[in-house]
Amino acid sequence: MVVIILFSILGFIIYRGISVISWDFLTKMPDDGMTKGGILPAIVGTGYLVLGSMIFAFPIGVLSGIYTHEYLKDSWLKTFIRFMTNNLSGIPSIVFGLFGMALFVNYLKFGDSIIAGSLTLGLLTLPVVIRTTEEALKSVEDSLRLGSYALGATKLQTIHRVILPVAYPNIITGLILSIGRVSGETAPILFTVAAYFLPKLPSSIHDQVMALPYHLYVLATSGTNMEKTRPMAYGTAFVLISIVLIINTLASILRRRLGKKVKMN
Amino acid sequence: MKKFRKIIEKFIEAVLFSSSTITSLTVILIIIFLFKEGIGLFKSSPLEKNYVIEVSKKNPVKELNATQLKAIFNQDITNWSLVGGNNDSIILFTTSNITDYYSEEELGSNLEHLNEKMGEFIIQHPNAIMYISSKSLPVGFGGHNVKVKDISVNDFIFGKQWYPTSEPIPSYGIWPMIIGTLMVTLGALLIAIPLGISTAIFMAEVAHIRIRNVLKPVIELLSGIPSVVFGFFGLIIIVPMIQQTFHLVVGETVLAGSIILGIMALPTIITITEDALRTTPQSLKEASLALGATRWQTLVRVVIPYSKSGISTAIILGIGRAIGETMAVLMVTGNASNIPHSFLVPTRTIPATIAAELGEVSYGGLHFKALFALGIVLFLFTIIINLTVEFVKNSGKRSRA
Amino acid sequence: MIQASAKNINVWYGDFLALKEINMSFEPNSVTALIGPSGCGKSTFLRLFNRMNDLISNFKLEGKITVNDKDIYAKDVKIDEIRKSIGMVFQKPNPFPKSIYENVAYGLRVNGVNDRRTLDETVERSLKQAALWDEVKDNLKKSAMSISGGQQQRLCIARALAVEPSLILMDEPASALDPISTAKIEELIFELKKEFTIIIVTHNLQQAGRISDYTGFFYLGELIEHDKTQKMFLNPSQERTQNYITGRFG
Numbered sequence: 009m010v011v012i013i014l015f016s017i018l019g020f021i022i023y024r025g026i027s028v029i030s031w032d033f034l035t036k037m038p039d040d041g042m043t044k045g046g047i048l049p050a051i052v053g054t055g056y057l058v059l060g061s062m063i064f065a066f067p068i069g070v071l072s073g074i075y076t077h078e079y080l081k082d083s084w085l086k087t088f089i090r091f092m093t094n095n096l097s098g099i100p101s102i103v104f105g106l107f108g109m110a111l112f113v114n115y116l117k118f119g120d121s122i123i124a125g126s127l128t129l130g131l132l133t134l135p136v137v138i139r140t141t142e143e144a145l146k147s148v149e150d151s152l153r154l155g156s157y158a159l160g161a162t163k164l165q166t167i168h169r170v171i172l173p174v175a176y177p178n179i180i181t182g183l184i185l186s187i188g189r190v191s192g193e194t195a196p197i198l199f200t201v202a203a204y205f206l207p208k209l210p211s212s213i214h215d216q217v218m219a220l221p222y223h224l225y226v227l228a229t230s231g232t233n234m235e236k237t238r239p240m241a242y243g244t245a246f247v248l249i250s251i252v253l254i255i256n257t258l259a260s261i262l263r264r265r266l267g268k269k270v271k272m273n
Numbered sequence: 274m275k276k277f278r279k280i281i282e283k284f285i286e287a288v289l290f291s292s293s294t295i296t297s298l299t300v301i302l303i304i305i306f307l308f309k310e311g312i313g314l315f316k317s318s319p320l321e322k323n324y325v326i327e328v329s330k331k332n333p334v335k336e337l338n339a340t341q342l343k344a345i346f347n348q349d350i351t352n353w354s355l356v357g358g359n360n361d362s363i364i365l366f367t368t369s370n371i372t373d374y375y376s377e378e379e380l381g382s383n384l385e386h387l388n389e390k391m392g393e394f395i396i397q398h399p400n401a402i403m404y405i406s407s408k409s410l411p412v413g414f415g416g417h418n419v420k421v422k423d424i425s426v427n428d429f430i431f432g433k434q435w436y437p438t439s440e441p442i443p444s445y446g447i448w449p450m451i452i453g454t455l456m457v458t459l460g461a462l463l464i465a466i467p468l469g470i471s472t473a474i475f476m477a478e479v480a481h482i483r484i485r486n487v488l489k490p491v492i493e494l495l496s497g498i499p500s501v502v503f504g505f506f507g508l509i510i511i512v513p514m515i516q517q518t519f520h521l522v523v524g525e526t527v528l529a530g531s532i533i534l535g536i537m538a539l540p541t542i543i544t545i546t547e548d549a550l551r552t553t554p555q556s557l558k559e560a561s562l563a564l565g566a567t568r569w570q571t572l573v574r575v576v577i578p579y580s581k582s583g584i585s586t587a588i589i590l591g592i593g594r595a596i597g598e599t600m601a602v603l604m605v606t607g608n609a610s611n612i613p614h615s616f617l618v619p620t621r622t623i624p625a626t627i628a629a630e631l632g633e634v635s636y637g638g639l640h641f642k643a644l645f646a647l648g649i650v651l652f653l654f655t656i657i658i659n660l661t662v663e664f665v666k667n668s669g670k671r672s673r674a
Numbered sequence: 675m676i677q678a679s680a681k682n683i684n685v686w687y688g689d690f691l692a693l694k695e696i697n698m699s700f701e702p703n704s705v706t707a708l709i710g711p712s713g714c715g716k717s718t719f720l721r722l723f724n725r726m727n728d729l730i731s732n733f734k735l736e737g738k739i740t741v742n743d744k745d746i747y748a749k750d751v752k753i754d755e756i757r758k759s760i761g762m763v764f765q766k767p768n769p770f771p772k773s774i775y776e777n778v779a780y781g782l783r784v785n786g787v788n789d790r791r792t793l794d795e796t797v798e799r800s801l802k803q804a805a806l807w808d809e810v811k812d813n814l815k816k817s818a819m820s821i822s823g824g825q826q827q828r829l830c831i832a833r834a835l836a837v838e839p840s841l842i843l844m845d846e847p848a849s850a851l852d853p854i855s856t857a858k859i860e861e862l863i864f865e866l867k868k869e870f871t872i873i874i875v876t877h878n879l880q881q882a883g884r885i886s887d888y889t890g891f892f893y894l895g896e897l898i899e900h901d902k903t904q905k906m907f908l909n910p911s912q913e914r915t916q917n918y919i920t921g922r923f924g
Contacts, residue, residue: 011488013536014495017506071292079289081731091663092297098590098659099303099652100597102624106631106648110306114636131299138296151768155830158724159781159837160758164282169784170770185497192499195599195624199631221501221600228505229604245505252497260490 018249025246028239034247038205038240047244052209053122053217054251057201058191060126060213065133066183072134073141078167097135101195104132109199121214125201132196133186140182144175177266181259188255192248194221220248307652311645314429318421319442319639325407326441327416329399334358338422343442345402353400364401366394367441368409404441429646435610437630437640445643447650449612453527453620456613457602458595460531461538465591468535469542470584476543477550478572496540504604507533512605519617525607528616533601538591545590549583550576585665593658597651599624623651676743677702677871678723678841683737685718687730692718694895696737700841700888705863705872707882707903710892711918716875719892720843723873724760725753742840758785761834761842761870766850767826769818769833774810777818777829781837796836803869804832805862824855828862835866842866844874848881860885879919883907891915 036046076093080086108128118124148171156166194202202222210217227241319339320326326342328334334357337345344350345363354360371380371387374394380386392411395401403416424445432446476485508525511532516524553576561571577584607619608629621629627644634640679699685692693715700706708716718727723741727733739746746756758781769777776783778797787793797814801807806828810821818829827847834842844863848856863872863885876882882889883903890900891912899906899915910916 011491013539014491017498017502020506020510021502068292068295071289072295075286075289075293079286080293089293089297091659092300094663095656095659096296096300098593098597098655098662099300100599100624100655102597102599102627103303103307103648103652103655106310106627106645107303107306109631110310110645111302115306134296134299149768151764151766152770154726154729155762155764155768155770155833156780156784157729158726158757158760158762158764159784159833160754160756161780161784162278162282162754164285165784169780174771188497192497192501194499194501195628198628221499224501224505225600225604228501228508241505245502248499248502252499253494256490256494256497 021242021245021249024242025249028243029246033243037208047218047220047223047240047247049206049209050218050220050223050244051247053201053203053219054191054221056122056210056213056217057125057129057197057219058187060122061129061133061190062183062187064127064130065137065186069134069137070141070179070183073138073145074167076138077142077145078163078171093135093138096131097139101132101193104128104196105199107131108196113200119214120199120201120203120216122201122210122217123213125197125217125219126213128196128200129190129193132193133190136186136189137183140186141175141179144178144182145171147178148174177263180266181263184255184259184262188252188259191251191255192221194219194225197222220244220251224248303652307645307649311642311647311649314445314639314642314646315424315426317423317639317642319424319445320421321441321639323407324404324441325410326419326421327395327403327405327410327414328419329395329401329416331399332358332417334419335417336420336422339424339428339442339444342421343444346404346441361400364398366398366401367404368406369440429643430650433612435626437634437643443639445639445646447623447647449610450621450623450626450647451650452612453606453610454596454622454624456527456616456620457530457534457606457622458592460527460616461534461595462588462592464531464535465538465542465595466588469539469587469591470546472539473543473546473550473587474572477547478568478576492540492543495536496544500537500598500601501604503533503537504601507601507605515617521617523607523619525605525619526617527606527613527620530602530606530620530622531616533605534595534598537598537601538594541594542587542591545587546580546584549580549587552583553579582665582668586662589658589662589665593655593662596654596658597624599628603628623647623654627651675702676700677704678741678873679739680719680722681738681740683719683722683735683739685715685722685727685736686732686734688732692895696897698890698897698900700871700873702871703867703869704888705867705874705886706888706890707886708873708875708890708892709877709879709882709918710898712877714892715895716890716892717845720845720873720875723841723843724757724762726757726762728753758837759839759841761831761837761839763827763831763834763842763844763847765846767823767830769826769829771817771819773815774818774821774829775814778832778836780833785837800832800836801829803835803866804828805858805865806832822855824851824858827851827855827859831859831862831866835870840871842870842872844872846875846877849877856881891918893918 033046034051035048037048038045076086076089080089105128108124112118112124112127113120152170152174153166156170161169197219201216201219203216203218204226206216206218224241224244227237227244326337332353334353337356341350341356345356346365350356350363352360352362375390380390388409388411391403391405391409392414395403395414395416429445429447431448432444433448434444434446435449436444476488480488507529512524512529514524515521515526515529557575557579558571561575562568566574602622603625606621606625608621608625609619610621613620627647630640631644634644676699680696683693683696696719708720710716721727722735722739725746735747741760770780775797778800779793782793782796798807801810806825809825818826821829848859851859860881863874866872874886886903888900889903889906891898891906893914899910899912906915907919910919
């Protein structure tokens with residue numbers, strides 16, 4: 009049943025979308041009330057947003073995961089940080105949108121910009137990155153830690169030389185999956201960065217950009233000429249889904265590859 | 274050298290620690306900013322900034338609440354006696370119907386005589402109620418100000434009308450959205466729970482390892498599909514389908530939202546339920562089988578009770594996902610802000626309202642604050658859900674220990 | 675002369691008194707076996723000597739542990755220095771997922787030794803001491819995960835020897851191995867005691883009888899008897915030791 013649902017969605021969008029895809033569609037500016045042309049600015053915009061949010065969320069998330077899992081003993085602090093992280097991951101994305109607008113756009117006066125959108129998206133993914141890191145560290149056997157301590161290694165040396173080399177395939181895989189998540193988010197960027205129609209590429213991190221998911225939303229709901237924008241919508245949905253599919257596949261290939269490598273040498 | 278290394282270790286530990294505080298900090302900042310912007314709604318008059326309600330000095334009415342004002346301007350109340358005044362009929366006057374009383378020449382081409390005419394009007398029509406800009410009041414104006422009561426939390430939550438831009442008095446009642454959100458969520462759960470749990474049972478207990486190896490990534494993939502794509506799919510396939518099946522004027526209904534949300538909540542429910550089922554110790558299952566129980570009996574009497582708290586967690590997190598989901602719902606439920614009386618009428622949810630309207634409001638205005646107040650409501654919902662999850666998890670641990 | 679000793683040791687985990695009034699000392703170049711039923715405190719006692727118990731959050735110690743006449747629980751002592759001077763071998767082989775060479779070199783590297791020549795020499799010497807050199811000398815770059823369980827355990831011993839410890843702690847080092855690998859480990863212990871002092875926890879009474887010079891019998895957190903192994907097994911002075919050794923409980 010679940011398989012049928014998934015494949016009907018995928019099948020439908022791929023079937024309708026693939027005929028729209030062409031080199032022009034991927035590399036041209038949108039034109040003529042979004043009924044013609046391509047979606048290049050949306051692709052580039054999504055790229056920038058993903059990059060920006062990851063620069064923020066990856067280091068902080070991984071470091072935070074290491075701290076909570078390796079350093080914190082069972083105490084109220086650990087319970088508190090865990091609870092807050094869980095809370096953060098339960099907050100709806102639209103609330104992140106509100107927050108991003110209030111803090112980054114208005115209070116810090118970034119305006120609608122790539123930096124505001126990236127930071128909002130980054131905060132949204134942070135709990136995912138932390139949890140991924142913790143899970144990866146949890147799967148490292150305790151005997152390795154003890155073995156390293158017994159040889160006089162300090163905590164940091166143990167983490168750096170033994171634990172991370174074992175855990176990193178899983179961490180990387182998780183990070184890649186979270187990229188997929190970020191590239192599809194719409195609600196948080198509505199009020200922090202996304203432009204309705206902006207047929208040019210951004211020149212700095214203070215510019216607004218178009219983004220694929222928002223572009224799809226616009227095409228699907230508020231086009232003035234539904235008949236003509238529909239194919240564009242199919243095409244955009246197809247690109248969006250392809251990105252997610254590619255990222256998922258990449259992640260599972262990488263997991264297998266790196267997993268093997270760690271065992272081999 | 275040794276000392277240097279110690280310092281570096283301490284430094285790195287400090288960096289790690291500060292990273293781990295970021296999530297907590299964010300949660301706190303979210304609370305601060307939501308409340309900072311949203312709570313202002315309840316301390317302000319429902320009137321637009323710089324606009325006032327004026328009546329004649331002879332009129333004894335000093336204060337009105339939003340509902341009364343609304344009724345007056347909708348002409349549901351036409352006599353002052355109904356709001357505590359004399360038995361006189363009410364004459365409405367707003368800047369938009371000013372030309373009913375004065376010609377353009379009288380006002381002047383640049384409205385230079387406007388203020389003067391306002392003063393005249395209130396003396397000529399002692400039974401009038403005026404909704405005008407405070408800048409249009411002449412010196413020595415012959416009327417007095419009517420105080421309008423602030424918006425109350427009660428009005429906000431239980432108010433049945435959401436007309437955020439109506440003049441002169443907007444209504445910010447979110448009751449229809451609360452009901453709408455809950456109905457869409459309920460519908461989604463009715464779809465997702467049976468389907469999700471049976472899939473999880475199938476995967477954990479029945480399916481061959483090879484089928485499982487196919488299903489697992491499929492479900493991961495399902496959870497990775499962006500919500501706009503779900504919304505798009507719903508808009509194009511499910512909405513017309515519902516419209517035709519039930520012969521409706523519009524297919525954008527609670528039901529459409531429920532179906533899409535149901536599909537979207539599936540991965541959460543399946544994954545967590547399956548993990549919970551898997552934690553049942555093999556020895557327990559074997560003990561039950563050894564006593565002559567069938568596989569099905571073992572499942573119902575041993576495995577499911579053992580994983581009860583995990584399954585509950587799955588359901589509650591599914592609710593959380595459904596309540597907060599924005600884009601897909603926005604696209605398929607039709608955005609009508611009335612209380613839905615069946616699954617086949619349009620509705621709108623809290624997150625969808627925020628997404629649809631925040632782009633169009635002026636920063637810091639009443640409408641803006643109202644949307645942030647909606648954000649607070651949504652945030653409180655999720656906090657309650659998270660606390661419940663935490664509670665269920667802990668009680669599960671305790672009953673097992 | 676005394677290599678290591680424990681004086682008036684009491685250990686708590688929270689409210690639970692895990693070890694009661696233990697006094698024990700270990701001569702250089704001797705093998706002491708700690709025996710007793712599960713949960714009797716023998717592993718806890720062993721882990722006192724390299725402060726591994728410090729990793730447990732509600733652990734509390736009373737008494738004095740000395741190694742080479744140094745109080746290892748004194749305030750000014752650095753834990754990693756202590757652990758470096760005392761080798762430990764665990765129940766299950768736990769090689770790091772690195773090459774054989776890097777496993778042995780690990781203890782040196784974390785202490786800042788990166789000189790190639792020193793590393794090469796140490797790796798070769800340690801592997802020879804652990805009787806593994808001939809089996810792996812052509813495959814030093816191979817993953818430690820690819821060799822057999824018995825070889826892995828000897829690799830872990832080599833890893834412990836590389837930092838030139840004065841005392842080696844072994845926590846049931848052969849319990850996860852097949853009989854042939856076990857025999858090799860026992861042989862190795864016999865060789866090693868020429869240079870090192872060894873304390874070994876074991877469940878296997880025959881093993882204790884075969885390899886140790888002294889035996890300590892623990893029961894419910896108390897040291898019931900501590901004597902020459904021969905005497906313990908042939909003529910124990912305590913009835914409880916007699917009962918345990920002849921298999922009446924445990």
